[in-house]
Amino acid sequence: xxxxxxxxxxxxxxxxxxxxxxxxxxxxxxxxxxxxxxxxxxxxxxxxxxxxxxxxxxxxxxxxxxxxxxxxxxxxxxxxxxxxxxxxxxxxxxxxxxxxxxxxxxxxxxxxxxxxxxxxxxxxxxxxxxxxxxxxxxxxxxxxxxxxxxxxxxxxxxxxxxxxxxxxxxxxxxxxxxxxxxxxxxxxxxxxxxxxxxxxxxxxxxxxxxxxxxxxxxxxxxxxxxxxxxxxxxxxxxxxxxxxxxxxxxxxxxxxxxxxxxxxxxxxxxxxxxxxxxxxxxxxxxxxxxxxxxxxxxxxxxxxxxxxxxxxxxxxxxxxxxxxxxxxxxxxxxxxxxxxxxxxxxxxxxxxxxxxxxxxxxxxxxxxxxxxxxxxxxxxxxxxxxxxxxxxxxxxxxxxxxxxxxxxxxxxxxx
Amino acid sequence: xxxxxxxxxxxxxxxxxxxxxxxxxxxxxxxxxxxxxxxxxxxxxxxxxxxxxxxxxxxxxxxxxxxxxxxxxxxxxxxxxxxxxxxxxxxxxxxxxxxxxxxxxxxxxxxxxxxxxxxxxxxxxxxxxxxxxxxxxxxxxxxxxxxxxxxxxxxxxxxxxxxxxxxxxxxxxxxxxxxxxxxxxxxxxxxxxxxxxxxxxxxxxxxxxxxxxxxxxxxxxxxxxxxxxxxxxxxxxxxxxxxxxxxxxxxxxxxxxxxxxxxxxxxxxxxxxxxxxxxxxxxxxxxxxxxxxxxxxxxxxxxxxxxxxxxxxxxxxxxxxxxxxxxxxxxxxxxxxxxxxxxxxxxxxxxxxxxxxxxxxxxxxxxxxxxxxxxxxxxxxxxxxxxxxxxxxxxxxxxxxxxxxxxxxxxxxxx
Numbered sequence: 001x002x003x004x005x006x007x008x009x010x011x012x013x014x015x016x017x018x019x020x021x022x023x024x025x026x027x028x029x030x031x032x033x034x035x036x037x038x039x040x041x042x043x044x045x046x047x048x049x050x051x052x053x054x055x056x057x058x059x060x061x062x063x064x065x066x067x068x069x070x071x072x073x074x075x076x077x078x079x080x081x082x083x084x085x086x087x088x089x090x091x092x093x094x095x096x097x098x099x100x101x102x103x104x105x106x107x108x109x110x111x112x113x114x115x116x117x118x119x120x121x122x123x124x125x126x127x128x129x130x131x132x133x134x135x136x137x138x139x140x141x142x143x144x145x146x147x148x149x150x151x152x153x154x155x156x157x158x159x160x161x162x163x164x165x166x167x168x169x170x171x172x173x174x175x176x177x178x179x180x181x182x183x184x185x186x187x188x189x190x191x192x193x194x195x196x197x198x199x200x201x202x203x204x205x206x207x208x209x210x211x212x213x214x215x216x217x218x219x220x221x222x223x224x225x226x227x228x229x230x231x232x233x234x235x236x237x238x239x240x241x242x243x244x245x246x247x248x249x250x251x252x253x254x255x256x257x258x259x260x261x262x263x264x265x266x267x268x269x270x271x272x273x274x275x276x277x278x279x280x281x282x283x284x285x286x287x288x289x290x291x292x293x294x295x296x297x298x299x300x301x302x303x304x305x306x307x308x309x310x311x312x313x314x315x316x317x318x319x320x321x322x323x324x325x326x327x328x329x330x331x332x333x334x335x336x337x338x339x340x341x342x343x344x345x346x347x348x349x350x351x352x353x354x355x356x357x358x359x360x361x362x363x364x365x366x367x368x369x370x371x372x373x374x375x376x377x378x379x380x381x382x383x384x385x386x387x388x389x390x391x392x393x394x395x396x397x398x399x400x401x402x403x404x405x406x407x408x409x410x411x412x413x414x415x
Numbered sequence: 416x417x418x419x420x421x422x423x424x425x426x427x428x429x430x431x432x433x434x435x436x437x438x439x440x441x442x443x444x445x446x447x448x449x450x451x452x453x454x455x456x457x458x459x460x461x462x463x464x465x466x467x468x469x470x471x472x473x474x475x476x477x478x479x480x481x482x483x484x485x486x487x488x489x490x491x492x493x494x495x496x497x498x499x500x501x502x503x504x505x506x507x508x509x510x511x512x513x514x515x516x517x518x519x520x521x522x523x524x525x526x527x528x529x530x531x532x533x534x535x536x537x538x539x540x541x542x543x544x545x546x547x548x549x550x551x552x553x554x555x556x557x558x559x560x561x562x563x564x565x566x567x568x569x570x571x572x573x574x575x576x577x578x579x580x581x582x583x584x585x586x587x588x589x590x591x592x593x594x595x596x597x598x599x600x601x602x603x604x605x606x607x608x609x610x611x612x613x614x615x616x617x618x619x620x621x622x623x624x625x626x627x628x629x630x631x632x633x634x635x636x637x638x639x640x641x642x643x644x645x646x647x648x649x650x651x652x653x654x655x656x657x658x659x660x661x662x663x664x665x666x667x668x669x670x671x672x673x674x675x676x677x678x679x680x681x682x683x684x685x686x687x688x689x690x691x692x693x694x695x696x697x698x699x700x701x702x703x704x705x706x707x708x709x710x711x712x713x714x715x716x717x718x719x720x721x722x723x724x725x726x727x728x729x730x731x732x733x734x735x736x737x738x739x740x741x742x743x744x745x746x747x748x749x750x751x752x753x754x755x756x757x758x759x760x761x762x763x764x765x766x767x768x769x770x771x772x773x774x775x776x777x778x779x780x781x782x783x784x785x786x787x788x789x790x791x792x793x794x795x796x797x798x799x800x801x802x803x804x805x806x807x808x809x810x811x812x813x814x815x816x817x818x819x820x821x822x823x824x825x826x827x828x829x830x
Contacts, residue, residue: 010626302724
């Protein structure tokens with residue numbers, strides 16, 4: 001059971017936008033046991049699209065296409081569908097009514113001819129009704145392959161995948177089992193982990209595959225088992241994870257791929273009825289943005305002071321000017337005072353503070369490029385650690401964010 | 416002159432990571448006039464990789480492959496290269512020395528066997544020396560196609576693209592001219608813009624293509640001209656942009672695709688020697704994180720108070736409890752007090768404040784789901800606007816961030 005995901009759009013091929021749709025679709029397919037064979041980005045060109053359809057016909061059972069369904073002239077997927085399936089467009093009444101409701105109701109203006117054309121669909125298509133936007137999805141079949149076309153706007157695509165595409169695929173196809181288990185590790189490099197778990201990895205059964213997914217400051221390990229007996233797969237994965245835990249227990253922070261460390265932290269804070277605040281200099285609010293991206297964060301996240309300017313550290317967080325003059329604004333002492341300052345200001349149980357020099361220029365600080373101090377304040381204590389995350393700027397910021405979350409997570413493990 | 420970009424890795428095909436490498440590479444190729452024909456993501460499987468190489472052989476002049484070069488066992492690109500080019504691996508002395516320097520110098524430990532294997536390269540390969548990491552890039556040629564293999568870690572890939580791949584491609588190939596011009600618009604929908612500029616679009620010369628790139632709250636318009644005479648292309652693009660400006664002047668915020676609105680704002684603030692601060696509730700620090708991602712932000716960005724909890728709005732920003740009780744925490748009055756509060760606290764010239772209900776639950780607020788108030792404080796004034804960005808949560812946050820930046824940008828235009 002294989003699928004290929006096709007994104008259509010010159011804006012992807014010239015690098016102007018990053019394709020995030022394919023990964024969302026692949027994850028959804030994977031959960032129902034459909035393996036993504038390939039992802040493909042192609043141009044807004046009729047011949048190119050037709051050639052691609054021809055190539056994929058009968059190579060895979062499912063082709064999911066995103067993009068090229070918008071209201072404007074550069075969108076040609078629908079016409080190409082008609083060519084490929086030797087079909088013509090008709091106006092779908094339900095879709096037209098829906099387009100009218102959105103445009104007239106939400107935007108408070110009459111629909112235009114361009115809006116009206118969104119309700120056109122090929123006569124042979126099953127319409128996938130799009131409650132999240134004006135462009136409908138379409139499901140068409142030819143020989144052994146289903147072609148599904150979705151709008152490229154991410155939240156519209158997501159709505160259709162979750163509410164139309166997946167339920168329809170589940171109904172149509174019988175699928176094998178795929179079991180994944182991700183192990184999230186923090187603070188150790190890929191090659192060092194590989195050395196430590198080499199013997200274990202060599203002894204994995206044939207039907208289990210291991211992958212290393214490194215990103216700044218953390219490595220995710222992913223086990224994938226494929227087969228027909230779900231129970232055997234699950235038991236073997238469970239056994240292997242236990243063996244792995246014996247080898248690298250100290251760096252494992254969690255097991256759920258949909259649970260990045262900020263979600264794990266949110267759960268711990270909720271469960272223990274504790275609150276958190278951040279005082280951020282070099283991370284510029286990114287820790288707060290991560291923590292608050294999670295629904296329900298208001299239960300435990302009090303807030304943040306992004307004290308980017310030195311004077312803001314003094315005026316808002318109450319960091320002492322003498323300490324700054326003596327140790328420099330990028331220093332262990334300032335990080336500590338920032339953490340204690342925001343903890344007091346927001347009446348939080350815990351606080352994270354970052355101060356560093358992300359570069360590319362030295363800025364206010366004497367500290368070397370890439371130097372970052374991270375302080376963690378708990379109800380009765382405060383500690384600080386020093387790092388150098390090198391360059392470039394974005395890497396320094398990302399690693400500082402990762403490391404800060406790791407440090408506070410480990411602090412909770414101790415309790 | 417065409418290229419295809421191939422990313423190798425099961426982690427992409429199961430949707431665990433988003434491929435951002437391809438877009439970086441495509442942008443770099445586009446700048447030197449090489450068009451990306453397709454992007455392709457395939458599995459860590461030798462047969463799959465070999466089949467892909469075979470298919471691309473002579474279909475395009477350049478194939479750039481990322482991923483599958485790391486130190487761990489799931490990385491097989493190098494061995495597959497040997498198969499495809501009928502070659503064997505040898506240890507490259509310069510690369511080995513470099514690996515030793517990084518591991519022994521930076522990580523302070525002796526190199527392992529796995530580290531050592533990173534210095535192995537096919538005998539026929541031109542080594543692309545990777546100063547940003549341990550895995551070298553490789554350049555190999557067969558008939559009319561160059562195959563270039565790069566590590567998948569983004570900052571290593573970027574280093575090699577900028578410093579090795581692009582300079583080598585420029586030297587090897589003659590290329591046609593491609594001129595792009597992006598027009599950034601804020602605050603009007605795609606289909607409405609399309610109606611307004613329809614006559615202009617219909618009259619564009621054959622060699623110029625227009626694309627619409629919508630994202631929450633903004634639409635980028637991209638003109639692409641291809642041809643052999645650079646000057647003609649540039650003049651025609653310039654002329655068309657002037658005509659377009661006559662039609663939609665009021666929604667255009669800039670013309671540089673590498674200049675998102677936060678960069679434009681940074682330039683205005685620097686030029687006018689003004690400072691900015693933010694008080695963020697529903698946007699959770701995301702405006703601050705965007706502003707501070709830009710090098711040099713410390714010249715104009717004073718900081719932010721992420722007043723996520725209601726009490727933090729009172730304690731840190733000085734919002735009056737009476738106002739909150741009377742109007743609710745998601746209200747025009749609270750947004751205004753937040754903006755004035757952070758402006759005073761950080762002694763900034765301008766301030767942005769956001770308060771809203773991003774959902775999915777109602778939280779502290781009585782306001783409806785998706786409701787957001789954005790206030791802008793300037794030296795002598797403060798104003799507030801109300802929006803409803805619907806659902807889901809991530810869309811509300813993203814649109815609030817976009818809209819806030821648009822509002823302050825427009826405020827500067829008035830002066």
